[in-house]
Amino acid sequence: MTKDLQLTEYGSGGDITLMADDLLLNEELLQMAYLAMFGGNKEASTKGNELEDEERVDWWGNTLLFGEKTNKQMNSTTERILDDVVLNSSGRLEIKRAVEKDLEFLAPIAEVTVAVSIETSNRVEIFIKLERLSNQQEKILQLIFDNATKAIIIDQEI
Incomplete structure (x- = not known):
């Protein structure tokens, strides 16, 4: 796996992380998932x-x-769908399909499981479980999207 710049989400689309005046690197599958969903146009x-x-x-x-x-x-169909879809049961399914489509490219290296739930009328929660095929290492990413502000308000590894 190659290294990439560590991104941290502060509600403005992701920022490069600095540590001791140097760019922080990572090699997380979660970083790849985030960029696939929110890194295109x-x-x-x-x-x-x-x-x-x-x-x-x-x-x-x-x-x-x-x-x-x-x-x-x-x-990055996920980002577009989150901006356009109504947060209801059919919108939840559209979001889930968009996340799965954006993460299809990970299939050769990881098993991807996606769960989407509507928290409130303005918030949707996306859980992504990535399990590496090579070593069964499991990572879970939780994203909470606020439809009112059109931003990710929580981006954390569980």
């Missing part, structure tokens, strides 16, 4: 049929890094 997904002269609003990295590998492209 929520305005649009890469479809693959974009015109050369068309203004693109999808994530620039999909074309640059994964132009021919559509199964590796990051589209």
Whole structure:
């Protein structure tokens, strides 16, 4: 597993973590999950049929890094769905499907289990359990999204 910059969510979309004036690194599966759900561009997904002269609003990295590998492209459908969906029983299912879709790329290295519940009329809780296939190491990520502020208010490992 490669290392990545440690991100910490303070309600503003994630901040790089500093420790003793240096960037903190990690190699957590949870970091990969967070970036897959909230790291692309929520305005649009890469479809693959974009015109050369068309203004693109999808994530620039999909074309640059994964132009021919559509199964590796990051589209962050979770973030878009959280902004658009009504928090009710059908909205809960849409959110769950979006999280599962964003995390599909982890299937070769981890078993992914997603649970979504509506806490209040403005808050949704997302539990993601990731179990590494190589060593059965289990990690659980809890996210609470506040629909009123359109932000993640809790992002913690359980």
